[in-house]
Amino acid sequence: MAILKTQAFVLKRYDLRETSLLVNFYTRDFGKLTGEMKGIRKDPRKFASTVDSFSLNEIVFYQRRNSSVHLISQCDSCEHFGPLRESIPKIAAATVMMDLLDAVMPPEDKNPEIFDLTRDVLTALCTARDFDKLLTIFKIRVLSLSGFKPHLDSCVICGRKVFMQCKFSLKLGGLLCPHCLARDVQGRTIFRGTVATIMHIEKNTVGANLTLGMNPQIKRELEAVLNAFLHFHVGKELKSQRVMQSLEQAGAFT
Ligand SMILES: [Zn+2]
Incomplete structure (x- = not known):
């Protein structure tokens, strides 16, 4: 698994199992990607960011080869647009x-x-x-x-x-x-x-x-x-x- 870092907007978040979050990000270097944030609902301070909608963060993630859901290991807030x-x-x-x-x-x-x-x-x-x-x-x-x-x-048909x-x-x-x-x-x-x-x-x-x-x-x-x-x-x-x-x-x- 490659470890990658990029800036990312939070598009959407869904609860996953008891303690985790699934987040759709729009990132600068990889476009739209989905990440799993393990344990964040059990311990909200596990990540430095509150992962609010439309906030900008720097994320570090493990790129999984055989899944479209990657594992987020770090998420730091860059801009909250307060x-x-x-x-x-x-x-x-x-x-x-x-x-x-x-x-x-x-x-x-x-x-x-x-x-x-x-x-x-x-x-x-x-x-x-x-x-x-x-x-x-x-x-x-x-x-x-x-x-x-x-x-x-x-004109989209004839070009006039x-x-x-x-x-x-x-x-x-x-x-x-x-x-x-x-x-x-x-x-x-x-x-x-x-x-x-x-x-x-x-x-x-x-x-x-x-x-x-x-x-x-x-x-x-x-x-x-x-x-x-x-x-x-x-x-x-x-x-x-x-x-x-x-x-x-x-x-x-x-
Ligand atoms: Zn025409």
């Missing part, structure tokens, strides 16, 4: 981020750009007010960096530039020009402003995107299109996303 834990909407946004990584990223597939993006967005959430804009930025950039990037610069009214096809993963609309009758109308916003966010850093203005119409449409696109690719709706919407409708974010 200020964001004081706000319910921000906790809800960070939880959606972790669920998204857990659902979309394949196991043990390294992607340091997504790791750095996650750290940058969680750091920005500690101070920025626009938690919903940061979550939108995170979703668009994760899609773009993980191979689910929607085809938006031309699309200038005027166009539709977005979930199943074809891109825009349809007026000549190709019949290829997916379920294509949904999308504003050019929404397309331009997605393309801008794909190309820019988190900091630069935070200053981007979004009118309420584009914001609503972006949210609907992104959630439908993610739902289509993940095959299910993220539970945390539904919880976030219910909290918002109940007025918890105002």
Whole structure:
């Protein structure tokens, strides 16, 4: 068994047997991986970290060759993102981020750009007010960096530039020009402003995107299109996303 060390976000944790925890981490050097933390529920001080959701830790683990569950021998807290834990909407946004990584990223597939993006967005959430804009930025950039990037610069079928009214096809993963609309009758109308916003966010850093203005119409449409696109690719709706919407409708974010 090789002994390895890396930085890791806590995505999800499950109780295992009487005393242990099973934790899904998103790591900088190995992508998403599952680790067993033996004895932590019996002795919470066995590890230096409290292993809270969306905290950043340094983990040492034994890589098992014949199992996808590795044995964690050390877990030290690096960043707890304390200020964001004081706000319910921000906790809800960070939880959606972790669920998204857990659902979309394949196991043990390294992607340091997504790791750095996650750290940058969680750091920005500690101070920025626009938690919903940061979550939108995170979703668009994760899609773009993980191979689910929607085809938006031309028609996904014929390659023609699309200038005027166009539709977005979930199943074809891109825009349809007026000549190709019949290829997916379920294509949904999308504003050019929404397309331009997605393309801008794909190309820019988190900091630069935070200053981007979004009118309420584009914001609503972006949210609907992104959630439908993610739902289509993940095959299910993220539970945390539904919880976030219910909290918002109940007025918890105002
Ligand atoms: Zn076309």
